[in-house]
Amino acid sequence: MVGHLAEAALDVFAAYEVELKPRATLDGSVEERGAVGMAVIGYAGRGVRGALVLMAPEHAVQAWMAAAGVPDGDVADTLGEFSNMLLGRLKERLLPLGISIIATTPTAAVGSGLRFSEAPGPSSWSTFDGSDWSLRLRLDATFDSNFRPLAESIPPAWRARAGEAIDFDALEASKI
Amino acid sequence: MTNKVLVIDDSLMVRRQVGGTLKNLGYSVVEAVDGLDALEKLELNADARLIVCDVNMPRMNGLEFLERLSASGSKIPVVMLTTEGEPDLIQRAKALGAKGWLLKPFKPEFLEATAKKWIPATT
DSSP: OHHHHHHHHHHHHHHTTOOOEEOSSSOOOOOOSSOEEEEEEEEEETTEEEEEEEEEEHHHHHHHHHHTTOTTOOHHHHHHHHHHHHHHHHHHHHGGGTOOEEEOOOEEEEESSOOOOOOSSSOOEEEEEOSSOEEEEEEEEEEOTTOOOOOOOOOGGGOOOTTOEEETTTTEETOO | OOOEEEEEOSOHHHHHHHHHHHHHTTOEEEEESSHHHHHHHHHHOTTOOEEEEOSSOSSSOHHHHHHHHHHTTOOOOEEEEESOOOHHHHHHHHHTTOOEEEESSOOHHHHHHHHHHHSTTOO
16 A cells, blocks of 8 residues: 555645655654644544645745645645545555455644654555655555455446546546 | 636645636636635636636545535536546546546646637637
8 A cells, every 4th residue: 555655645745746754674764844843634444544644844834825826825724635645546556456445534743843643554654755845745555354345347437546536427548 | 697616625736726827817816725615605606707726635524515505506617636537436526517627737728728729718
């Protein structure tokens, strides 16, 4: 799932033409220059539940807001929305694997000296570098012992990928 | 006839992005932060000609809003704009009367095409 999350992160930021490079090491730190923001979005599916955590310094989020054309946006709100889009792109990648999850609404906080309580388990932080900032991503997942991927087939017309549009009159992706 | 669009999303960033795109195209925009807020805004803006609605929102989500809107007999077209690509949700939205589904991060050209489809008089 971590590999899918990395791909999701690259996709989301590419959509805003923000260059992002995964750091080679498994773990890393966010350089703190002033306040740091953190967004958490939970999810649950049949036999699986957890949360995605996005952490970045405030000046990084301001760069994302500028890229999104909303330079006067709110840092916590933007962090929450990016966590939402990241989980959305992750879901898109998990669906063909038979893993269907539903997301909560995100919660975000911005401040100095934020501390994160890490749940025990195999999850770890992934770090990505932007132009003059870094962000950290973490996906916590707990699988029930009876977890099994779904086997149902999904008609292609009902699948949708980020950035696409479905016109229900035509039911053809990307063709309005 | 107005060219008013109601934009429903709990994210300020998305409301600004969508609203900005539509305003640049000449549309008038009313914002709501969730389904409940949207129902209240519609009482004052019954002349809205298109609704762009998020799915995952607090208090009242997009599908619940669709249900309420459908029950009220409203004929205003609704297009969902969301990070959700879950086929079950897409099918439920269509069954509840939604006209389309846009995936975030949205491409402005798709939003423009959607707006022009449902408010064709605006250039």
